[in-house]
Amino acid sequence: MRKRTAWIIGAAVAAAALGSATVAGAAGNMVVDDLTTNGGSQGTLSQADRDKAVQAALARVGPGTVTDVEGGDDPGSAYEVEIRLNSGSEVEVNLGPDFQVLNQGVESD
Numbered sequence: 001m002r003k004r005t006a007w008i009i010g011a012a013v014a015a016a017a018l019g020s021a022t023v024a025g026a027a028g029n030m031v032v033d034d035l036t037t038n039g040g041s042q043g044t045l046s047q048a049d050r051d052k053a054v055q056a057a058l059a060r061v062g063p064g065t066v067t068d069v070e071g072g073d074d075p076g077s078a079y080e081v082e083i084r085l086n087s088g089s090e091v092e093v094n095l096g097p098d099f100q101v102l103n104q105g106v107e108s109d
Helices: 001-027 046-059
Strands: 030-033 043-046 064-071 079-085 090-095 103-107
Touching: 030 064, 043 046, 043 064, 046 079, 046 090, 046 103
Parallel strands: none
Antiparallel strands: 030 043, 064 079, 079 090, 090 103
């Protein structure tokens, strides 16, 4: 009887852990940010779009740590990527809808 109880408890713990991992994995695939395309509407930024925006921004400014990725709120900007460069300075890179770099500048929150 004790073996059966231990097995049931083990299965319940495993199911709970698997459920939590699934929820965390799903949450990691979407980044909820202010996705604005010149309209200021709220939305989600897919992981694929986030990755493309980060890749384009880092290719422009060089190595650094990405601190934020969101939909662009500047006119014409579809994405904004904030990066802390290895030198310690922070820059914001604005990208168009096709991930082309529109401009970059010193980060100003």
